[in-house]
Amino acid sequence: MMTMQKLEQKLQKADRKQAGLYLLCNFIALMLISAYSAMMFSPTVLTILPEGGDSRKQIVAIFILALFGCVIFTVYAASLFFRKKSRKLGILLALGASKRKLSPGLFREVLTLSMTSSLAGILAGFPFTWGLWNLFRVLIVDSSDMRLKFDFRCLTVSFLFFALTVTFSCATAYRCLRKTNIMDIIHEEHKNEPVREPKKYCGLLGILILFAGAVTGYNAPGVYMALFDAYPPAWINLFFAPVFAGLYMIMLHTVVHGWGFRKKHSYQHLISRSMMKFQGRQTANNLLVCTVLIAGGCFALFYLPMLGTGQILETQERSFDYAFHYRADQNVPTKQEILTLADNYGLKLKDWHSGEYLLLGLDGVVQVEDKPDSRAYHYEYRELKQQGKFLSESCFNRMTGQTIDIAPGCYRAVSNESETGTYYLELESTELTNMVTRAKTPIRFDGFVHNEMLLDAIGYYILDDADYEAAANKLTDEWRGNLLWFNADGADSYSFANALLKQFITGFNSECETIYAYDPVEKIAANENGNIYWGDTDEISKISFSNPDSYDFRAYWTYMPKIRILDQHDCLRNFSVFLMMFLFISIVCLTAAFVISHTRCQTIALNNRYVFDDLKRLGASPAFLLSEIRSQCGSVFKTPMLVGSSAMFLLYSLMMLGNDGKLTREESAGLLVCLAAVAAIASALYAVYRLTVRKVAQTLGVR
Structure with a gap:
């Protein structure tokens, strides 16, 4: 005999793919936040990065971007899970189950999924950090300054994020049960979220607002200090707010209108564009999150060539060894x-x-x-x-x-x-x-x-x-x-130079x-x-003097000599913690962006699977269907990469120009290396895009 409890279990089993996706999204978000906070609070990092210095400020700024992206990511994952869950709840309600009777099972399932995935993500953050950090030590550079230590006060950030994730999941479950119309609940997963169609100039206006916000936010602290003879307060960063408004307008234009000129081929990729457009709100939000994360990853990655290029050129051009x-x-x-x-x-x-x-x-x-x-x-x-x-x-x-x-x-x-x-x-x-x-x-x-x-x-x-x-x-x-x-x-001889340095130090x-x-x-x-x-x-x-090989000593000692061969060979070691920290941050942000883009492409395709089924019945060829999949996935991957990397490259160029009113040869060389880094990120993104297209095609049965 089929009881209500057995029916609930069967429906939960049928939802295992959506539950797995929800578990994965929460796990990744919590793992990334846990790993990032572990690095931010690590004594290894805090000892090297001076308090109040630009390096720490940049790390905090990127962390805020990553936190923003992961919050939106988990909110999106929960919303998607309940959109799929709504059909099963509607069936149970139609069979006579009361909301009061369904609520314990629903909340039990939600709490189990959210708490299990979140706690697993928090715990996984530490071995993820330790493993990646030590992989860097093995493959790139190692030094005595790079022994990674954890300060478990970082768990404060992780558990606050954990509480936010669980609370939002329960709130979404409660909201889902509050609905009264059974048919609305059953068809919830098929509802589209189109946005009001913006004007054709929305994209260009968004670009102008983005640039205006970046320039205003960058110059606001200096203007405040000049006007009030005081250090700028934290709220001065609100002048960067137009950047996010401009980004959203750019994403909205991308979703609704696209950026191509279609007068001759107005029906080209019409289906893929329509699928994105009718889910415009979700798609625009995801594109915005991915753009922010890619911008944060580029910001962290750009720090490395701008830090090292000038020193490498200066060392090479010295007139004395x-x-x-x-x-x-x-x-x-x-x-x-x-x-x-x-x-x-x-x-x-x-x-x-x-x-x-x-x-x-x-x-x-x-x-x-x-x-x-x-x-x-x-x-x-x-x-x-x-x-x-x-x-x-x-x-x-x-x-x-x-x-x-x-x-x-x-x-x-x-x-x-x-x-x-x-x-x-x-x-x-x-x-x-x-x-x-x-x-x-x-x-x-x-x-x-x-x-x-x-x-x-x-x-x-x-x-x-x-x-x-x-x-x-x-x-x-x-x-x-x-x-x-x-x-x-x-x-020259490295051994001689090192011995001479040690002998020189003992004379003080x-x-x-x-x-x-x-x-x-x-x-x-x-x-x-x-x-x-x-x-x-x-x-x-x-x-x-007892630790002359440490970063602090080599970088800050008053009488540190210039020795070309030591500076050339020890450059990576001296800046190892900076290198590892910013490279780690970049990997965290870019990984989150890649995963979100991959998930979003699968979601759009799955939500519109019936469209592809209808196209097959109408005789659409596999090549045509694959072309539509590529078009849809291309917009999700391409737009955040172009906007995020371009905006960050422009910001870095303005920062270098704003320091002294000109771009030096060393800064220009560093910016060229940054362009090479963007090309490397684009290559990695393209590989993920190819994998996503293949996965979506398999899911939709397109060969």
Whole structure:
């Protein structure tokens, strides 16, 4: 005898494909969020990425995009599941079952599916992260900084997302049971969701709104700071909101009108376009989500070439293989000791150049917060603003082979050929301060000189010889420094370079165990004003001679030398955590976009299976049906890729241009590498598209 319970079980069994799809969607969404949050909270990552730095901000921004995409993905999966479930519920209601009697079984099934898939996804996120991270270590680069550690506070994000998923599933089930018309429930899965047909100019208007939103959002923080003398609040990011409106308009135009010119072939792919159009709301939402995820994946992936290309080019074009700078009171290896060490490695050295510089105080205007932890700030003049490293014009000419003549009472700053990235240089000083005698020397800025070997995060300046001698009067070795440059005679030796670096480091005392942001001039000024210098309390300013191979030491040590062969060979290792983190984020976002696109194509085809059956009965050839499948899947895959990657490439170009008003050669090379990365993503997407077309054709019985 067939009971209601057995009938429910049979209907659930008939729904196993839809249940499996729902399980898969929830599992993937929770796994990706769990994996991403595990990386964001990992001490391995947080130790390398400076707090408040651009890298962390970019990671958080991409996480918000991924979170937005996964939320829409799970909402869509739940809605699709209940659209298919509605027919079975309608049958039971038609057979006399009450909603009260059906609700326990329905909620039990929903809770079981959503909780099982979500918890499995959360748990799978950790081995997924660990496996992918260690695969990177094996295949790409490994270092002591890359031992992955988990901070299980990341589960807070995962369980919040879990709660959202379960709550929405239960709410959708309740909404489904609230319906009163049995026939509406039975035919729910066949209902279309067409959108009101937009005007033909909707797509172009959307593109304009997208660009306007990107430009407005990018410039809003700077405008806010200029108008209110305060750091911009979080709500300033709302100026990016038009970007999403523009994206939605572009997706809507794609679904309803498409982008081709069809005057001659107005009926071409009419069926595939109509299937997308009559489910326009769902399709537009999915295209929007995929566009956002692909944009986030490109944003993460673009970070890598923009980070590394400039350094690779700079390293290759140095005029010297070795460039050391150090305080004059430190016991570093002498020229003879370096030659002796080189002999041990069978290496000859040549082109020796040496010189000295002074550490002097520069005056200037500083930005000061009105109150602790306040957004508002004002500007104050300080006699001691920051340190600067000053060479005499004769020393500069001898070291570089150039011929410059500095006018008395003037100074020049050392920059690259394009004179970009000079934010750390003080170009408005009116006097120099001898930090021992406190004697003042009137001075004014008189332009730039160019030399790649004298670029660092503190900044070098050039003085007239007479002004240099006056500023150096009674200056102790603590405030003096030496330069030593030379080349390898023939092929260089990595082992020698590494040994020389270690020997060089052992010659420094603990006073030099500082990062380049630790400014002794700024420290003295703070202490004389009764304040505690930030560098004496902030952990970010601490590095250790005991760990000279760490990223922090190699990237931030004040006296880190430029050694071409080390910088070339260790580039990947030094930036390994950055590389792995952003590559991981890109894979997470792009995987989610690929899965959503694949699922959406199958859904459109399955929801319109009866259309393909009718076409077969009318005599449509397999080639025609396959062409319609390709057309439909092509729009789902192609549009998000074109819009997402193009928008992100444009944004990165604007960011590079906005930094200093021009694109340098290094930035242009990085953007070309970004284009190559887009081509690689497009190739992977095309492979998924081919797989999807084949899968949809098999499902619809098209051979």
